[in-house]
Amino acid sequence: MRFEHLIEVNNLEDPRADVLSREQLWNGLLLRAKAPSLFIPHMDGFAIVEESDNALTRTLDFGKFKVNDRVDFVPMEKLHFHIPAQGEIMESRLEIAIEEPFPDRFFLRFIYEDSAAEEGPEAMYNDFRRSAYKEMDVDSMRLIRQFASQGRLDGPETNEKTLLS
Template identity: 75%
Template sequence: MKFEHLIEINNFDDPRADLLNREQLWFGLLLRAKEPTLFIPHMDACEITEESENVIKRVLDFGKFKVRDKVEFVPMQKLLFHIPAQGEIIESRLEISIDEPFPGRFFVRFIYEDSAIDEGPEAMYNDFRRSAYKETDIDSIRIIRQFAAQGLLDGPATANNRPVLS
């Protein structure tokens, strides 16, 4: 299955819309990788097991099961999530990138890929997954906007200024 969608960030045609700069958007997306429990309510915990300049390895705790993954990133541009096959989980990838068709007009592109068959009974399940992915991504952008409005994305998050949902 492959699923791709865009979310518009800065709509210059809507004067009521809060505009985000690239740094706020990037720090929000990076926060989604480093502190996913702020974005995924049914996740119990996330342990970062290894971190280098442009790679983090994590264990995502969903109570009954744990998922190991790796996130690579190109600063200010994109994040690449790789979940290797483990247990009943098939290998999958997610790429989140910032598109800027002209200065200040940002979109976030989400590309999900896995080896799930997209026909027969599996097709209905994949439709459900696509819908869930899109809703999670829309919620993530909403949370990023909330953190930006609170001034919490004007620099990288640290232990002292970790955003908290209010």
């Protein structure tokens, strides 16, 4: 299955809308990778197993269910999440890219890919998954806006510890 959608970040035609900088948006996306429990409500916990300037590996804890993944970064441009096949989990990928068709007019492009069939019995769940993915991404953007409005995404000191405290 492949699912792709866009979220408009800055609507420059609406004078009431808060405008996020690329840095604020990037810091919010990076926070989604480094502190996933802020963005996934039913997560029991997580651990960052290894981290470098442009990647990290994590273990996400959902109680009986643990998921290992890797997140690669192209700073200020995109995140690429890769979940290898493990147990009952099929291999899947998510790319989140910042697009800027005009100065300061940002969009986020989300591309989900996995090996789920597009037809047959398994395919009936795809619409549900697409809806859940989109809802999670809209919620993530809402949280990023909230953190930005609180001034918590404005500099290099932004990290999961400051937001979790």
